[in-house]
Amino acid sequence: MSGTEEGHIISLDRFSIGFQKGKALLDSIRLSVNPGEMVALIGRNGTGKSTLLKSMIGLLTPLGGDCLLEGRPFGDYSLPERARRVSFVSSQLTQLPSLTVGELVGLGRMPHTGWMGRLTREDRDQIEQALSEVQMGVFMDRKLDCLSDGERQRAMIARAFAQDTPLMVLDEPTAFLDIPNTYDLIALLSRFRDRGRSIVYSTHDLETAMMCADKMWVIHEGRILEGAPEDLGLSGLFNDLFSSSGIRFDEIAGRFLYSRDRKGSIRLEGDREEALAWTRSSLERLGYGVDQSAPTTIQVESLPGRTQWILQEKGGSREFHNLYSLARFLIQKQ
Amino acid sequence: MRFHSRAVFIIYILGLLLVALFFLDLRLGSISITLGDMWGHLLGRNTLSEQELVILTKFRLPRVATALMAGAALPVCGLQMQTLFRNPLAGPYVLGISSGASFGAALVVLGAGATGIVATWSLAIAAWIGAGTVMLLLLFVSYRIKDVMTILILGIMFASGLAAIISIMQYFSQASALKSFVIWSMGSLGNVTGAQLTIMAWAILPLLLVTLAYSKVLNGLMLGEEYALTMGIRIQRTRLIIFATTSILAGTITAFCGPIGFIGIAVPHMARFLLNRSDHRILLPASMLTGMVVMLFSDIVSRLPGTEHILPINAVTSLIGIPVVIWLVIMNKKAQSL
Numbered sequence: 001m002s003g004t005e006e007g008h009i010i011s012l013d014r015f016s017i018g019f020q021k022g023k024a025l026l027d028s029i030r031l032s033v034n035p036g037e038m039v040a041l042i043g044r045n046g047t048g049k050s051t052l053l054k055s056m057i058g059l060l061t062p063l064g065g066d067c068l069l070e071g072r073p074f075g076d077y078s079l080p081e082r083a084r085r086v087s088f089v090s091s092q093l094t095q096l097p098s099l100t101v102g103e104l105v106g107l108g109r110m111p112h113t114g115w116m117g118r119l120t121r122e123d124r125d126q127i128e129q130a131l132s133e134v135q136m137g138v139f140m141d142r143k144l145d146c147l148s149d150g151e152r153q154r155a156m157i158a159r160a161f162a163q164d165t166p167l168m169v170l171d172e173p174t175a176f177l178d179i180p181n182t183y184d185l186i187a188l189l190s191r192f193r194d195r196g197r198s199i200v201y202s203t204h205d206l207e208t209a210m211m212c213a214d215k216m217w218v219i220h221e222g223r224i225l226e227g228a229p230e231d232l233g234l235s236g237l238f239n240d241l242f243s244s245s246g247i248r249f250d251e252i253a254g255r256f257l258y259s260r261d262r263k264g265s266i267r268l269e270g271d272r273e274e275a276l277a278w279t280r281s282s283l284e285r286l287g288y289g290v291d292q293s294a295p296t297t298i299q300v301e302s303l304p305g306r307t308q309w310i311l312q313e314k315g316g317s318r319e320f321h322n323l324y325s326l327a328r329f330l331i332q333k334q
Numbered sequence: 335m336r337f338h339s340r341a342v343f344i345i346y347i348l349g350l351l352l353v354a355l356f357f358l359d360l361r362l363g364s365i366s367i368t369l370g371d372m373w374g375h376l377l378g379r380n381t382l383s384e385q386e387l388v389i390l391t392k393f394r395l396p397r398v399a400t401a402l403m404a405g406a407a408l409p410v411c412g413l414q415m416q417t418l419f420r421n422p423l424a425g426p427y428v429l430g431i432s433s434g435a436s437f438g439a440a441l442v443v444l445g446a447g448a449t450g451i452v453a454t455w456s457l458a459i460a461a462w463i464g465a466g467t468v469m470l471l472l473l474f475v476s477y478r479i480k481d482v483m484t485i486l487i488l489g490i491m492f493a494s495g496l497a498a499i500i501s502i503m504q505y506f507s508q509a510s511a512l513k514s515f516v517i518w519s520m521g522s523l524g525n526v527t528g529a530q531l532t533i534m535a536w537a538i539l540p541l542l543l544v545t546l547a548y549s550k551v552l553n554g555l556m557l558g559e560e561y562a563l564t565m566g567i568r569i570q571r572t573r574l575i576i577f578a579t580t581s582i583l584a585g586t587i588t589a590f591c592g593p594i595g596f597i598g599i600a601v602p603h604m605a606r607f608l609l610n611r612s613d614h615r616i617l618l619p620a621s622m623l624t625g626m627v628v629m630l631f632s633d634i635v636s637r638l639p640g641t642e643h644i645l646p647i648n649a650v651t652s653l654i655g656i657p658v659v660i661w662l663v664i665m666n667k668k669a670q671s672l
Contacts, residue, residue: 059560083566090560099556099612110554111566117550117615163565 008032008068009167009198010056010086015065017048017055024063025051029224031217033200035166038193040209040229041202043219049202050091052219053171056200057086070166083111087160089153091172101147101155102140105130108162130162134188150181154188161192168192170201174208186212206238263334265291270300275307282323286330298326341609341616348608348623355630359401360394362639393524397633400526403538404591405629407583409605409621410545412598414576417552417614419486422662425599426584429485430468430492434581435588436519437496438464443515444507457518458533458589465585468492473577520646521592523633530590537586541579545618548575552614595648596655601625603658628654 011032018024025048033039043049054060056067058074067074069085077085087108099107108130109123119127131137134154144152153173160168170189174182186208189199193214203209209216210229218225218232220241225232232238238249266288270276279300280290299310309320311329320326357369367386374381382390408426415424426432438460471492476485504512526534554567562569587594605621606612632654636645 054560057564059563079563079568080566083564086564088561088564090558092558098606103611103613107553107557107565110550113550115547115550117553 007035007071009035009037009070010200011068012056013066013068015055015067016063017051017060018063019051021063026219026222026224028065031224031226033167033198033215035198036193036196037214038189038199038212039201039215039217040213041200041217041219042204042206042209043202043224044204047219049219050171052217052224053169053200053202057088057169058082059088080111083163083165085165086167086169087163087165089156089160089168089170089173091175099144100141101131101136101144101158102127104144104155105158105162108159108164111163126162126164130158133161133191134158149176150178150184153177153181153185157185157188161197165197167198167200170199172202172204174203174205182208206241261287262289263287263330264296265289265294267292267294267297268300269297270302272300272302272307275300275302279309279323282327283330286327288330341611341620344608345620345623348620348627351627352623352630355627355634356398356402359398359630359634360390362634362637363389363394364642365389392527396526396528396531397524398630399531400523400534400591401629401633402626403534404523404587404594405597405601405626406542406622407538407587407625408594408597409601409625410542410618411580411584412600413602413614413618413621414545414552414580415598416602417555418573418576419483420556420558421483421486422603423599423659424486426580427493427593427595427598429472429489430496431465431472431489431581431584432588432593433493433496434464434466434468435461435585436464436593437500438462439518439589439592440500440503440515443518444503444511458530458586461589462582462585465581465588468496469577469581473574476573476577518592519648521594521648521651523591523629523647524644526590534586534590537582541583542622544575545579548572549614549618552618556612591647593648595652596659597625597628597651600655600658601628603662604628 012029015029015031016024016027017029018026029052041049041052051060055062056074069077069082074082105127106119106123109119109126110117113119113123128137131140134157136151136154136158139147139151139155144155147155153176157170157173160170168189173189174185177185182205189201190212193199193212210233213229216225216227216229216232218237218241220237225235225237227235233249241249263286266283268276268279268283268290270279279298283290283298295314297312299312301308301310306321309323309326311318311320311326318329320329357372360372361367361369365386367382367390371381371386372390375387411431412425415426415429416422418424439457441464442456442460468489472485472489475488479485504515507515551567551572554562554565555572559569562572584598601624602617602621605617605624608624609616609620611617628651632647632650636647636650638645
C-alpha cells in the first residue's frame, strides 16, 4: 500500500518493534512518509503508538528491520546529524524546568550552535519565528510554570519547530488538551506541513486526523494499515475499529455516531438545509432514522427569527419551538 | 538569551562580596593583620613582619584557597546531579559519593591507624577510591536502568549502607583512632598545607573548566534524556563525564577537608533563586561564585571572631544549608521544577 516513488523522508521496511524478541508489538511493518506530508498515527492505548514513533527515531531499539532517513540507514547518522533532521515532542508534560518560553525554544537551536551554545542573529530570528508561528511572541519572557496546558504544549512545539528539521515527530501532542486547543494545535501542525515540513503525530482523535492528515497509519488488531483517510474509510476499517464500543462510523456523513437501538423512522420536510441537517442529527442521536416513506412526519418551518417543528402522527399533530422539547417528547413517548 | 540586567547585577554584587569576604577572612585570627598592611606589602613596602608573613602565606592563604576551591567545586557537583537526575534534592551526599569517600577515609583512619604524611596521602587516595567506587557502581547501574529515580534511591541506599558500616567500624575502633576520625568527619579547611593544596588545585581547577565547557549540554538535559537524545546530545558520554567530574571533585574535597555538608545541594538553589535563571551557561559559574561566597562566610563564622574557639566547618555549612533544603521541601511546587 505504501508509495513506491523515491525520495521518502523516512521509510520503514520489515520493521519490527516491541520490548522482547518473539513478542513484537508490530511485526514486519512497511511504512513511509513523503516530504511535506502530515501523517496521523491512530490506535488504541497500548497498541504500540509511542513504541513505533520512538523506535523510528532511535529512542528505542527496534527488534529488526530497516529504517531509512532520507534514503540512508538511520543508524549511519551521528546524533547531531539526526538532531538536524528529526525533532521530537514527547507526550509527557511533567517536570518541566523553570525556564522562560524564550529559553525553552532556544534549546531547539542546540544542534545548530557551537560548543558554548552562543545564539547568532540567525538563531534568534528562528526562535522569534517559531514563537510567532505558535502565536506566542508575547510569551517570550514568561516562565513555563505560568502557562496553561495548551500554551505549554505550543511552546514545546515551537521548540521543535526552532530545531528546523525536515521531519517533526510528535507523540500524542493533543493528549492533555481541551477541544478548542486540540483544533488549534492540529491547525498549527497543518500550517507547518504547508511550510514544507513533514509531520508524524500519534493521536486517539480520529476526527481531527481525518480533517487534516494526508495519510493515516492505523494500528488495528496487531497490524498497521496505511493510506489516505478516505481510502481507509472506503475499506470499512473505521467501523471495525470501534465495533465493540457502540460507536459507529457513518460513511455517508463522514463522522462518528453513537449507535443506539433503532427506534423507528421519521419523514422530514422543510426547505432550510441547515435546519434540516440539525434536525436529522438530533433524530439520529435518539435512534431514529430519516426515511421519506415513514408514516410519522416532522415539518421543519423557518419563520422570521425562529424555527418551529410540527410533528404529525396518526393521533394528530404537535408543535415544538426547539429541538430539545421535540427530543424530550420523543423520548417520553417511548 | 537577552541582556539580563538582573543576573549581571547579582553577579556583580556576588563578586564584590567575594572580594570583601576574601580579605576579611585573611584579616581575622589570633593576630589581626590589617588590610592596609597587606596592600602595602603587595606594593613592596615591607609593611608586614616576618611572623605576619608566615601566618598569611602558610596558614591563612591556604585555608582561604581551600575554602574557595571547596566552595566552587561542591555546588558544581550538586548542580550537575540535580540536572542529570532531574531531581532538586540530588547531590553528592544523596547519591552516596561523599559516603564512599568517607568510607575510604574511615578504612585508613580507623583500620590502619597510620599517622603523619603517610596518613594524609593514604587518606586522600582511599577517599578517591571510595568515591570512585560508588560512582562506578552508579554508572554501571545507570547503563542498565534508565530510570533516574531508581538510581537516586540506590544512591540513598549506598549512602545509608556505608554509614552503617562506618558506625560499626567506629564501635570497634580504638579511642585515639576514633577521635581522629571524628575530628576529620567534622570537616576542616585549615589542615590543607602546601603540597596537598597543589594536588587539590591540580585535581579541581581543570575539572571546573571541563564542567563549564559542558554547560550547554547540561541545558539540553533539562528536558530529560529523550529530548536530550533528539537534540543531538551523546547521553552516555555526558553521563560518564558528569559522574567522573562529580566523583573526583567531591572525593578530593572530602579527602582533604572532611565531609562538608549541604553546600552541594543548597548552593545551586540559592544561585537559581538569586538569578531567576535556569540556563547552565550562567547558572554554573554563578553557583561557583555563590559557593565561594558561602564557604568564605562559613569559614569566618566557624572561627567565631573575637574568641579562641573554632567550630567544625561541617556544622556551620549544615546550619546554613539545611534551611534552604527545608524551604525546598516545603515549597514542594517549586521543588518539582528545577
